[in-house]
Amino acid sequence: MIYPIVIYGHPVLRKVAEDIQGDYPDLRQLIDDLFETMYKSEGLGLAAPQIGKSIRLFVIDGTPLSDEEPSLADFKKAFINAHIIEKCGDLKPMSEGCLSIPNLREEVNREDHIRIRYYDENWEQHDEVFDGYKARIIQHEYDHLDGILFTDKVNPLRKRLLKSKLTAISKGRFEASYKTILAGQKIKST
Numbered sequence: 001m002i003y004p005i006v007i008y009g010h011p012v013l014r015k016v017a018e019d020i021q022g023d024y025p026d027l028r029q030l031i032d033d034l035f036e037t038m039y040k041s042e043g044l045g046l047a048a049p050q051i052g053k054s055i056r057l058f059v060i061d062g063t064p065l066s067d068e069e070p071s072l073a074d075f076k077k078a079f080i081n082a083h084i085i086e087k088c089g090d091l092k093p094m095s096e097g098c099l100s101i102p103n104l105r106e107e108v109n110r111e112d113h114i115r116i117r118y119y120d121e122n123w124e125q126h127d128e129v130f131d132g133y134k135a136r137i138i139q140h141e142y143d144h145l146d147g148i149l150f151t152d153k154v155n156p157l158r159k160r161l162l163k164s165k166l167t168a169i170s171k172g173r174f175e176a177s178y179k180t181i182l183a184g185q186k187i188k189s190t
């Protein structure tokens with residue numbers, strides 16, 4: 001099923017998400033649904049809190065960018081109980097956007113290398129190093145698990161300029177091609 005996307009201002013986006021157990025109900029289905037929802041809204045990644053579930057799960061598929069970024073070809077993965085254990089390398093700026101903050105892009109600095117532990121959809125544990133574009137996308141999605149949004153990371157001056165735009169978005173003043181949930185709207189539990 002395709003879920004509506006939770007929009008900036010909703011408290012679930014600010015929670016620190018919890019690890020889950022291997023017997024989490026209908027986990028496979030949930031992962032499929034996250035991918036489906038992400039494709040429908042044309043995102044490169046989607047984290048469970050963005051559909052209102054405060055659990056440490058996100059999915060990524062970088063394939064649509066692989067023409068310009070060959071390293072992203074077939075970079076399709078689910079990350080369960082993800083924990084970044086190391087970040088290093090130079091901070092690099094790059095423009096980012098987020099399905100929970102429609103039509104807004106800002107430059108964000110991030111480390112170039114990360115080491116992350118996670119389980120995949122077959123409940124196999126991984127301890128892997130990623131860099132470049134992959135590390136960037138992972139860090140963006142991972143931040144959602146810690147209640148952090150990319151707009152938190154822009155420089156203080158830009159942040160001040162963004163304030164009214166973010167308030168407008170939180171009140172539903174935006175155009176999106178996908179269904180959304182605003183602060184104060186109820187998330188249906190399935």
Ligand SMILES: [Zn+2]
Nearest residue numbers: 097098099100
């Ligand atoms: Zn995001």
